[in-house]
Amino acid sequence: MAAGQGGAEGMPHGAPGGVEQALHAAEARCLRAGVQLTPLRRQVLELVLEAEQPLGAYALLDRLKAQRPGAAPPTVYRALDFLLEQGLIHKVERLNAFIGCVEAGHAHHEGHGHDHAHQFLICRQCGLTVELSDHAVAHALDDAARRAGFRIGNATVEVEGLCAGCAAG
Amino acid sequence: MAAGQGGAEGMPHGAPGGVEQALHAAEARCLRAGVQLTPLRRQVLELVLEAEQPLGAYALLDRLKAQRPGAAPPTVYRALDFLLEQGLIHKVERLNAFIGCVEAGHAHHEGHGHDHAHQFLICRQCGLTVELSDHAVAHALDDAARRAGFRIGNATVEVEGLCAGCAAG
DNA sequence: CAGGTCGGGTTACTATATAACATCTGTGAC
DNA sequence: GTCACAGATGTTATATAGTAACCCGACCTG
Ligand SMILES: [Zn+2]
Ligand SMILES: [Zn+2]
Ligand SMILES: [Zn+2]
Ligand SMILES: [Zn+2]
Numbered sequence: 486m487a488a489g490q491g492g493a494e495g496m497p498h499g500a501p502g503g504v505e506q507a508l509h510a511a512e513a514r515c516l517r518a519g520v521q522l523t524p525l526r527r528q529v530l531e532l533v534l535e536a537e538q539p540l541g542a543y544a545l546l547d548r549l550k551a552q553r554p555g556a557a558p559p560t561v562y563r564a565l566d567f568l569l570e571q572g573l574i575h576k577v578e579r580l581n582a583f584i585g586c587v588e589a590g591h592a593h594h595e596g597h598g599h600d601h602a603h604q605f606l607i608c609r610q611c612g613l614t615v616e617l618s619d620h621a622v623a624h625a626l627d628d629a630a631r632r633a634g635f636r637i638g639n640a641t642v643e644v645e646g647l648c649a650g651c652a653a654g
Numbered sequence: 655m656a657a658g659q660g661g662a663e664g665m666p667h668g669a670p671g672g673v674e675q676a677l678h679a680a681e682a683r684c685l686r687a688g689v690q691l692t693p694l695r696r697q698v699l700e701l702v703l704e705a706e707q708p709l710g711a712y713a714l715l716d717r718l719k720a721q722r723p724g725a726a727p728p729t730v731y732r733a734l735d736f737l738l739e740q741g742l743i744h745k746v747e748r749l750n751a752f753i754g755c756v757e758a759g760h761a762h763h764e765g766h767g768h769d770h771a772h773q774f775l776i777c778r779q780c781g782l783t784v785e786l787s788d789h790a791v792a793h794a795l796d797d798a799a800r801r802a803g804f805r806i807g808n809a810t811v812e813v814e815g816l817c818a819g820c821a822a823g
Numbered sequence: 824c825a826g827g828t829c830g831g832g833t834t835a836c837t838a839t840a841t842a843a844c845a846t847c848t849g850t851g852a853c
Numbered sequence: 854g855t856c857a858c859a860g861a862t863g864t865t866a867t868a869t870a871g872t873a874a875c876c877c878g879a880c881c882t883g
Binding site (some may be wrong): 710711712727730731750 | 838839840841842
């Protein structure tokens with residue numbers, strides 16, 4: 486954790502006021518999917534979206550406790566499971582942390598539901614984490630797996646490196 | 655953990671008697687690198703290589719205790735750190751588990767040392783885990799990262815799916 | 824009013840990983 | 854020789870991540 490870590494109002498990856506917009510999109514999406522984006526789930530999603538870096542479950546729990554003193558690990562894990570199932574967030578395996586899906590708000594992707602092909606670029610210095618949806622990567626991986634006789638499911642693709650800012654500065 | 659989990663004498667990914675060969679290759683490699691493949695580290699490497707599936711640190715610890723009753727978590731984690739640094743094993747992030755590097759014994763790769771580009775295919779049903787070194791995947795990832803302004807470091811690429819055997823049966 | 828489903832509270836626990844300090848052993852300086 | 858140092862391991866305690874199990878209230882349905 487090196488760079489700007491604003492409390493609750495940090496500047497997320499997408500847009501400054503994009504959190505509210507993303508929350509509304511998530512509500513609409515859950516409505517269409519016939520699942521409930523309850524206040525708790527919405528709160529957890531909001532916490533994930535507000536952070537400009539992936540947050541661990543216990544970091545989320547700490548923040549959640551401010552609004553919901555009784556919160557315990559299962560509280561946050563259940564909400565995270567739901568959000569993962571709905572494709573609203575992703576887990577970054579290398580960090581044991583969670584981050585909002587950048588595609589979740591895009592109308593033209595709403596058909597996908599969960600598990601679209603994605604990749605993460607993680608800056609080792611400032612922690613900046615960027616989500617890509619690179620088709621070339623997805624296809625190369627698909628081909629390679631097929632050649633090995635595998636029927637493909639979800640893929641975890643996470644690259645550690647230096648972001649443009651940190652490489653320059 | 656679903657399929658055949660032979661005790662200490664399982665059939666590894668490569669060859670039946672390949673474990674001894676791999677251990678000798680590892681010794682030679684460490685010698686050349688000027689680092690010590692101590693008995694403890696060698697034992698841990700052997701345990702990793704004997705399993706035909708990735709093993710978690712505590713599973714390794716249990717097996718290690720049979721030979722080394724005093725072993726504790728740091729014992730095995732330190733050995734694993736060493737083996738990771740030397741490129742003799744990899745960590746499978748999705749499983750929090752460790753597996754021998756298939757390249758480690760290949761003479762023509764010995765120059766690389768650690769962190770060669772690799773990918774894992776993990777069967778969700780039988781746990782079979784296969785390591786690939788697909789250049790097309792590596793290049794696609796490299797390109798994508800470059801376009802995003804990232805200077806690339808290590809990549810974690812892990813695909814969950816069904817192996818040929820499980821897809822057929 | 825049952826009886827079912829779902830979300831969530833609560834407690835306790837398991838699993839994964841590391842910090843910190845102690846001990847031992849070999850090596851080179853003096 | 855012995856002092857100082859580095860590397861490897863032992864030892865104890867703790868931090869971090871994730872789950873199981875049980876309960877309870879809200880809601881719907883017959
Ligand atoms: Zn996404
Ligand atoms: Zn950076
Ligand atoms: Zn490898
Ligand atoms: Zn299989």
